[in-house]
Amino acid sequence: MRLNIILGDQLNWNSLLWQDVDKATDIFWMAEVAQASLQPASNKNRTVIFLSAMRHFAKEIEKKAFDVIYYRITDGFNSFSEVLTHTFHQHDITEIRCVLPGDYLVMQEIEHVVKQHRLKIDWLEDKHFIAKRGEFGQWLKQRKKPTMEYWYRHLRESRHILMEQDKPAGGQWNFDKSNRQSFSKHGPDPIKENPNYSVDDITQDVIDIVEKHFSQLPGKLDTFNWPVTRRQALIQLRHFIDHYLPSFGDYQDAMWTDQPFLYHARLSSSLNLKLLDPLEVIAAAEEAYQKNKAPLNAVEGFIRQILGWREYVRGLYWAYRKDWLQFNALNAKRDLPAFYWTADTDMHCLHQALKQVIDYGYGHHIQRLMVTGLFALLWQVDPKHIHQWYLGMYVDAVSWVEVPNTLGMSQYADGGIVGSKPYIASGAYINRMSNYCQHCPFDPKQASGDKACPFTTLYWYFIDQHNDLISHNPRLAMQAKNWEKKSHTEQHVIRERATWLFQHIDKKHKDT
Template sequence: MSKVSRLILVLGDQLDLKSAALEDFNEEHDAVWMAEVAEESTKVWSTKARIAMFVTAMRHFREALSEKGWKVIYREMGEWPSFGDALRADLKKLKPGKLVMVLAGEWAVQREIEQVAEELEVPLEVREDGHFLCTRAEFAEHAEGRKQLRMEFFYREMRQRTGVLMEDGKPAGGQWNFDHDNRGSFDKHGPGLRVPPQRFKPDAITQEVIAMVNARFAKHPGALEEFDWPVTAREAKAALRDFIEHRLAEFGQYQDAMWTQEPWLYHSRLSAAMNLKLLDPREVLAAAEKAWRDGKAPLAAVEGFVRQILGWREYVRGIYWHLMPEYLERNAMHAHEPLPDFYWTGETEMNCLRDVITQTLRLGYAHHIQRLMVTGLFALLFGVDPRKVHEWYLAVYVDAVEWVELPNTLGMSQYGDGGVMGSKPYVASGKYIQRMSNYCSGCRYDPALSTGPKACPFTTLYWDYLLQHEPKLRQNQRMSMQLKNLARLDDRQRAAIHMHAKRVRETNLKTP
């Protein structure tokens, strides 16, 4: 290999030809460096779908770079056990004058790269990731002097700054928020017939990756028979068009709804494409806004969707970089239970959890309310250590990258950050799941019952959670309604709930 003047590091979630790291690439003197390493799939016990998603998207990106005639140094799975080892070996061999990259999606990975560069005395240039609409410095400015970092205020600033869904400096339609239009559930007939989301049939590269993952990671959870994710920039654009045409108009109304054996409903399925940087969020926002302006989707649906991307997605990234690495250690509710084994198999009699976990392992996907109000809610009520919950979420979803997964899991879902992400814990009984889905009608438990053989474990654990944390929750104004209902329980009912909750914990921790 001829001498390399700059080595451009491209990580598995940085697959963007327009990346700031590649903007001044010199074909004659520079080379791109990429590595697949088993460590990334084993440090959390990743599903086969997550492993395949990253590896096949990386190999397609290698093709795209090679087609441009760019020099690519690519380490395939098995060449090196760890990322640090692979990088160290190539830096020693290639002796580049400089290492260039955009900020990694995980604090520890960024730290490791910095350490290797320091150790080998290779200058490292870390560039701002232009994929995001809010830089770390802009977020820090937003956070400066604020006691609370509420998403809503951040989102309004982002709307003003970018002009998305704005008219004459005011929010389109005269309001920032259409949440009250966006909480629908289905009637007993369910979601009905819809155009299924576009599938992306595995090509030769993906088929090879699937075979490799099935052989090398055979013991990892999940399956690859239905793998159909967009894995190139071209496919990601097609997936966006498909969503805008067939699902966006209904997105808002049913964004919180769930239905047995219906993983997609009106969701976009774009998170993995965006997180791997195959798709630019600006393009997604522009396409959604255009659909509204062209009269193809109502404002409430489009605002609901824009809020997820311009609001939540940018906000959680801001929180992550603002509070790491200390954020990872937080455990505000002192939760220390292990994660029940059924999270890795789906083998439980609780219908909602069985459906969501089985789907998750099969596809590497669950939509937001399934993550927040089924798997997340159960872990929260059960008292699982948030670190263990975080590791599970990071392992199972095709879109899981730490900057987005951690604040959602530890903060929003588990209230482990003590109120940075949410003003109160997202706690609810089985009745919430009954209202938003048809899971309960096929379940052996009854969401109205908190004790007795048919008691729904969610409902039992919900009351037990309020009882356990009552003194702390009393300090939170937003919990007052829930605590008022708790006050109606007499001592005998409280003791019965507590006993039953103990049994639920013991039963669910038993290994089969």
């Protein structure tokens, strides 16, 4: 028998696994393993999304009259090694196929157990992605330094996406400058509600299991509303294109109190589970531009996230697959503050960004990069700890995309592979892009004193601590100069305030 392994984020019918299938000898295999929810500790929303989507997909496989072996989380298998070993003992397997996983460690684990049983596995190319196998590696070889912008242009030109003849639509590759608006003091206009995905029996069953067996995990399930089937994912796509895309570009970086989603797509989990194909998502956005239903800055900005960033981080994940978890360029060693698991902090921006992650498993890009990520960077959290948190807490988290975003873009643990500088900012940035500071006991302008914004204090402290790196980086040198311009007394009180923060900020949680 030939065993066809389908991992939890490989729920697409156009994968190579479905080619050359012989119903007499091919058997499909899916497994829910506890390790995926517990290491790292996962948000309940993330576990429900994965298990429910897997069960819906397995049902479709059965409907098409293919044989499927399906292990449920309650069957008690903790890891892929355990459950595969069980399968090898129960069935006469002679061949194994699997599409390339999104996690190098999972790939290693499967390879190891397969070898132990003197079998071989055929890794198939993942057709979900736009770049072909080896294409990123080839591109990388030709460049001194990988820059997302040029990778994006390469894919746009070669796939003829958002192009007019051989020129970028609108005569410009990038409309990023128009995509950094904040809201007026009145905040966003009323935003069309998202579709409601009613919880069917399959999802309810999973919710009950998670509440019963994983009650210790963070996350709230009474508001669970994520697509778990391709049909629901297509509804989400259409809703985004019709109602949110027109404003997506302008307010891509904006944040607002009690508005967790704003004009963002909420498509990442569906894309990463492979319920949606990135090219169909891009085509829908491009069509909206061609039909004058969305402006170019929004459409280009959105397409850049998927065609550019998504394909770029995947390429970099595999290029440095063995190294990522060893990276710690800034030698950061501190623990993650306990409030990352509870949202119990007076810092309003962090409270908002963390609470919505716990409640929905969601944060948009700027919340991840410039609130939760920025604080962890300034707090000097060990990159492995913050990586585990991001991997567990978001509904869309899978290693190939989470790792380079967290360890690279957000924490600069890679020393500048993903981005050319650490993304540092003071509370002034958060104040400019949101109304969070208006609800906060701290003052983003102050770096010392009782009302000092911790972001602002730690921002200057970071510049002080990493002066060599910052002053030699052309994009940050000005910030180092600004620090040097401060008087010795001012520098001294900022250092003192930072030391006080390190001793006190997380204390109440450690004491309890």
